Amino acid sequence: MAKPILKVADFSCRQSLGYLNRRLFNLLMPRAEALFADAELTFSQWVALMSLRDGIVSTAADIARHLDHDTGATTRMIDQMEKRGLVTRTRSTEDRRIVNLSLTPQGRAVARSLVPRIVDFWNEALDGFTPAEVEALTELMRRLGDRLETMPIADEPRRRA
Amino acid sequence: MAKPILKVADFSCRQSLGYLNRRLFNLLMPRAEALFADAELTFSQWVALMSLRDGIVSTAADIARHLDHDTGATTRMIDQMEKRGLVTRTRSTEDRRIVNLSLTPQGRAVARSLVPRIVDFWNEALDGFTPAEVEALTELMRRLGDRLETMPIADEPRRRA
DNA sequence: TGACATTTACTGCCTGAGCAATAATTGTCT
DNA sequence: AGACAATTATTGCTCAGGCAGTAAATGTCA
Numbered sequence: 001m002a003k004p005i006l007k008v009a010d011f012s013c014r015q016s017l018g019y020l021n022r023r024l025f026n027l028l029m030p031r032a033e034a035l036f037a038d039a040e041l042t043f044s045q046w047v048a049l050m051s052l053r054d055g056i057v058s059t060a061a062d063i064a065r066h067l068d069h070d071t072g073a074t075t076r077m078i079d080q081m082e083k084r085g086l087v088t089r090t091r092s093t094e095d096r097r098i099v100n101l102s103l104t105p106q107g108r109a110v111a112r113s114l115v116p117r118i119v120d121f122w123n124e125a126l127d128g129f130t131p132a133e134v135e136a137l138t139e140l141m142r143r144l145g146d147r148l149e150t151m152p153i154a155d156e157p158r159r160r161a
Numbered sequence: 162m163a164k165p166i167l168k169v170a171d172f173s174c175r176q177s178l179g180y181l182n183r184r185l186f187n188l189l190m191p192r193a194e195a196l197f198a199d200a201e202l203t204f205s206q207w208v209a210l211m212s213l214r215d216g217i218v219s220t221a222a223d224i225a226r227h228l229d230h231d232t233g234a235t236t237r238m239i240d241q242m243e244k245r246g247l248v249t250r251t252r253s254t255e256d257r258r259i260v261n262l263s264l265t266p267q268g269r270a271v272a273r274s275l276v277p278r279i280v281d282f283w284n285e286a287l288d289g290f291t292p293a294e295v296e297a298l299t300e301l302m303r304r305l306g307d308r309l310e311t312m313p314i315a316d317e318p319r320r321r322a
Numbered sequence: 323t324g325a326c327a328t329t330t331a332c333t334g335c336c337t338g339a340g341c342a343a344t345a346a347t348t349g350t351c352t
Numbered sequence: 353a354g355a356c357a358a359t360t361a362t363t364g365c366t367c368a369g370g371c372a373g374t375a376a377a378t379g380t381c382a
Contacts, residue, residue, distance in 0.1 A: 004284045005295055011276050013211035017283065018193055020302040022204065025186045026229035027309040032179055034315040043183065050174035061360055068187035073339045075362055097347045097360040115172050122178065123165045125308055134166055137301040140294060141181040147286055148188040154195040222330055234369045236332055258330040258377045
C-alpha cells in the first residue's frame, strides 16, 4: 500500500464502489428476476442452476462458497428447487457427509430455455459499451472479488491510533 | 444493438456481470458492516447517512430513489436512525406531504468518525489496482447503472419467437 | 372548479437470507 | 488408537427488505 488511492478528504459516496455496487445490485435483481418470472426462480436459484449445469458446483457447500452465500439459506434454496423437480439429492457413498446434487431433465430444460433471455437482456443493457469495456468491467470486478476474498471480516472494528 | 456483444453459446455464469455483481455484493456487505459494528449501522444506513451529509438527499423518497430502495424499508430505516438520534424529521411547510430529514450533531459525528475506516478499507482492497483501473471500474459501474435505470422492469417475460 | 392522476409517507404481510447451534462424518496429529 | 479439529448438511431465530394497499397533499387538465 505504498500510495493510497483514496484520501479521507475526497470521499464521496456517489463515486464509492460500495455504493455503486449496491446500486447496480438493486437495479439488476428485479430486472433479472422479471425475466424468469414464469419459472419462479430467484436470482440465487438461477445462478445455482447454471453453476450445476456448467459443472462448477456439485454440492450445497460448493454453491454456498461459489456465490458467497449462507449455508442455511442454501439448504432451503435447494429444498425448493428439489420440490419443483429441478434438482435431485443423492447422499454420497464415499463421504457420507456430502449430498451430491444433479440437475433433472426439467432443470436442464429450464436452464436452457432461460439463457437466451438473459443474453438478450445483457445485450440490451450493454448497448453503448465497446467489447473492450465489457471485458474490462468483467475483469476488474473479478479481480476485486478475488482480492476481497483474501481479506478477512474484521471481528472488532479497528481503532485508529 | 447493431453488434450483439454476448452470444447464447458462450454464456457462462462465471463471467456474467450479474453473477460477478452478486458475488461482489456478498463479499462487500459483511466486510463493510464489520467496519462500523460498534455504530450498529447497516450498509443502507451508512449510505443514507453519507448522502444526507453530502446534501445529495433530504427526504425519504430521495433516499429510496438514490439507492433504488423500497420506500417502506426506507421509512423503517429512518425510524431506527431517528430512534438512535442520528437524524430528525421535520414536516415541510411548503409541501405538507414531505418530511425533511436532517443530521443531528451525533449523526454528523458518526459519519465523520467512520469515513477514515472506509477509506482505509478501500485502500487495502484496491491495493494492486492502478488509479486508472479504479477510475475505469467506477466509471463503468456508474454507466451501467445509468443504463439500467432507463430499462423498465418487464411485467411479462418476453417470449422468443 | 372539479375530476383524476401523481407524489409522499407510512403500514401490514411475507419471503430470502444471515447467525448460531447441532449432529454426523471425516481428517489430523500425537 | 484416541483426542481434537474441520467439514457437511441441516434447523430455529431473527431481521432487512420487497409488495401491495392506504391516506393525505399536490399537480394536471378539461
